[in-house]
Amino acid sequence: xxxxxxxxxxxxxxxxxxxxxxxxxxxxxxxxxxxxxxxxxxxxxxxxxxxxxxxxxxxxxxxxxxxxxxxxxxxxxxxxxxxxxxxxxxxxxxxxxxxxxxxxxxxxxxxxxxxxxxxxxxxxxxxxxxxxxxxxxxxxxxxxxxxxxxxxxxxxxxxxxxxxxxxxxxxxxxxxxxxxxxxxxx
Amino acid sequence: xxxxxxxxxxxxxxxxxxxxxxxxxxxxxxxxxxxxxxxxxxxxxxxxxxxxxxxxxxxxxxxxxxxxxxxxxxxxxxxxxxxxxxxxxxxxxxxxxxxxxxxxxxxxxxxxxxxxxxxxxxxxxxxxxxxxxxxxxxxxxxxxxxxxxxxxxxxxxxxxxxxxxxxxxxxxxxxxxxxxxxxxxxxxxxxxxxxxxxxxxxxxxxxxx
Numbered sequence: 068x069x070x071x072x073x074x075x076x077x078x079x080x081x082x083x084x085x086x087x088x089x090x091x092x093x094x095x096x097x098x099x100x101x102x103x104x105x106x107x108x109x110x111x112x113x114x115x116x117x118x119x120x121x122x123x124x125x126x127x128x129x130x131x132x133x134x135x136x137x138x139x140x141x142x143x144x145x146x147x148x149x150x151x152x153x154x155x156x157x158x159x160x161x162x163x164x165x166x167x168x169x170x171x172x173x174x175x176x177x178x179x180x181x182x183x184x185x186x187x188x189x190x191x192x193x194x195x196x197x198x199x200x201x202x203x204x205x206x207x208x209x210x211x212x213x214x215x216x217x218x219x220x221x222x223x224x225x226x227x228x229x230x231x232x233x234x235x236x237x238x239x240x241x242x243x244x245x246x247x248x249x250x251x252x253x
Numbered sequence: 254x255x256x257x258x259x260x261x262x263x264x265x266x267x268x269x270x271x272x273x274x275x276x277x278x279x280x281x282x283x284x285x286x287x288x289x290x291x292x293x294x295x296x297x298x299x300x301x302x303x304x305x306x307x308x309x310x311x312x313x314x315x316x317x318x319x320x321x322x323x324x325x326x327x328x329x330x331x332x333x334x335x336x337x338x339x340x341x342x343x344x345x346x347x348x349x350x351x352x353x354x355x356x357x358x359x360x361x362x363x364x365x366x367x368x369x370x371x372x373x374x375x376x377x378x379x380x381x382x383x384x385x386x387x388x389x390x391x392x393x394x395x396x397x398x399x400x401x402x403x404x405x406x407x408x409x410x411x412x413x414x415x416x417x418x419x420x421x422x423x424x425x426x427x428x429x430x431x432x433x434x435x436x437x438x439x440x441x442x443x444x445x446x447x448x449x450x451x452x453x454x455x456x457x458x459x460x461x462x
Contacts, residue, residue: 081261081450082386119412121419128412133404136411137423145428148435149407152400181287185272192442195397195404201353202404206412208350209342209405213419216412245273249286 093240100235101164107228114221121214152195163187176251295445305440320424379452
């Protein structure tokens, strides 16, 4: 494996794309950010995400209810897609990373590690939390004239979750992770 | 002039595993580490890319012609297409929302389809490999943001439960539009940018005509 020092990066000699940057403590950092993300994921799903007030009526929305709303209206496939992007993919990413990395600190590999590692890299593409954040802001602006919308605790946990999960994904060093998994004891 | 061809791993029969990034001889058939299938280049990359792009292009029409949102209120029913919504926001002087929705729902999908088509053509001609590789990276990064409008529909449907006063239902365009985004994302994934460089190498080794 290529040993890079601080401030160095490896470039592709043909298309000059960045191959690898200096990523110190890759495993430690990924594990820490993934653990923080796990807590924030629970908080973000536990508390109300948005509260809508119009006249005397008030309705609260939990994060998963944005999926349930579509399902109630008969849009099952759409509900499935949305739940993949904002619930399943993030859960798979966070749970998968913890399942893989924590045992590595004892140089161990839990059953199914290779398959889960593949699933984690697959889920990275379909995780769309940050897009959902933009959509939330658009909805706020859209409904602003009709009703009063308040952001719940869950919304702020959600923002922090995006930051932590992005940091976890950026600190993953795929080659190091695969090498360590390969050498770890079952 | 730089040489594009000389040192590719493919020439030495070495394949990079697309899952775990281990380099091993392609005659292994499967990656010795993660058991994924090995390919020198994405399997039937161009065929898949074309098929997915054409499917996305077909879905693009219902996505824009059918209503994405149905609003039922005391004043009557209202249906909105994506473009209709943009126009409405612009008229209400909500320029920011209008611009966000217009770029995420109209500009990005169209640009993305054009980008994937030109990439697929470049994989045959090998022209402008540097520029094309940059287009590929932008395309991969930007595609997901088109999902904004679908999420907006999901949020509005869920949060507005005011019964008789106002109710919001998703329209048929929401599914088509989600389909467009998913298909273009898959098309970008199945495209292998190394094909452009292979073609550039071939174009270079041929005498100029």
